[in-house]
Amino acid sequence: MGDAMKRARTILYYAVLTLLGAATIFPFFWMALNSFKSEATIFSVPPRWVPDLFGGGDPFANYRIIFRDFNWARFTVNSAVVAGLSALGQVATCSLAGFAFASMRFKGRNLLFALLLGTMMIPVQSTIIPEFLIMMRIGWLDSYLPLIVPSVLVGSFGTFMFKEHFENVPPSFIDAASIDGAGAFSIYARVYLPMAGSQIATLAIIAFMNAWNDLLRPILYVSSEKWQTVTQALTQFQSQYSARWNLILTGSVLSVLPLLVLYVFLQRYIIQSSVSSGVKG
């Protein structure tokens, strides 16, 4: 293969990659660009590539409107609280469960683990009606609780990940610690948990994202604006102000931005989660 041929192939290779990459990135780019347009120019044909708000006027006009008139700060705080507590809670429950499954022998262990994994693939819609009735009965509607508690209590993916990791820890760690008089909980907290930094980060970020992006539970369980998450507020916004695309797109940018920032910094852990199990939620 000659040098010219080799160079041509390299160019073709990057051309294909760039084309595919552009097809992936472009919708985000176009969304962000249009959040800097006024309502009047957002529909212009042919489309304007330089947003009108960049030339004179307030480039962040849409952002100001959405925070001032539409309570966006509150929705963002709600999403952050729900997602943050879901992440913390899942790390706690899944690491505990993973530790028990990995290091202890008890009756019903295999059955319990099989049930945990076997029910993982079930779509939430097939259990949501009784779940809704439970939430209604215990009076949790219109609060953070129904958005946090179900995912915190059963985390199949996280439990599986911690179990796999803890099974590779040599049992001598337990022997050494228990000779020093440490109980099971202190062995978990002081010996095992510190060895699972990467797993903690992976699960925390995945749980955070799932809770942030969840739609079904918020629209079923929360009706007052006070407790609405960003994702839910966005759909309400879309149906109430269907013509105001500049604001809808601004809301979309604001709903995506926090996760994209996290993604840029924690990419390793996020991608790790796909590789390690290939199961979400």
Place this chain on the structure above:
Amino acid sequence: MSSRKLSWYRPGDPWLMLLPTVAGLALFRLGPMLGSLLLGFADWNMLTPPAFIGLGNYTELLADPVFPAVLRSTLEFSLLYVAGVMALGLAIALLLDRKARGIGFFRAAFYSPVITSAVAVGIVWSWLLSPRYGLLNNLLATLGLPEPYWLGDPRLALPTVAIVQVWKMSGYYMIIFLAGLQGIPHSLIEASKIDGASPRQRFFTIILPLLSPTTFFVLNVALIDSFKNFELIYAMTKGGPQNATNTLVYDVYLNGFVHYRTGYASALSYVLLACVALVTGLSFLAKKRWVKYQY
């Protein structure tokens, strides 16, 4: 083993540690599964007391003209989704499976829609695909091509939504394929090069067979994932036009929480459950036929 070795934990410890998990399984998985089953035999709207009607909901389901349409949408979405993410995921993984400058950036870019909420994705694509002002139709008009009513035409709406979901999720499967490709021993690839195998021969006789455990895993995950399209449909079409994008998960929501037909929706949710179980069972049965685990 004359004397019992002292255990380092008390007998109650594992159960204490598993308390949240057991409670969650009972309250939010197994309990509701049983609940849905029972509610499926009831006529109930959450307001008046429920009435036992046996298989009434299921016979109504079979007679309902909407139900075959829902099943067809569900199936069509699944087929398009699974074929789409597998083909695109593998193609991109093959492109990225080498050492070249900028690979990390492209990998990150292809994965980025995966972490984005389906709601935001649905909104942006609705905007790009909108009939008169959308960027795509603008482009088509400039080229003198017809401008389809992507989400408003009952024949186009479902494929359109499915393709958007493929666009969103391919990066996820790409990562799994990439891990699989990187697990293929280099010596085998090198040996085939020395033996003079063409890239095409190498792909079909070495890479594809050795990748089959990964492919099987991806197929399973994609099949199960293909039923979970609620968010995107909610954001793009709300099941319309004329039920064209009304899939099983969406129909459960519609009947349960829009029409307040709790019993009927519970029966539907069991059809959904049965579909997922069937698909998973079938793919495991098929596994033996084409998965090669030995190198």
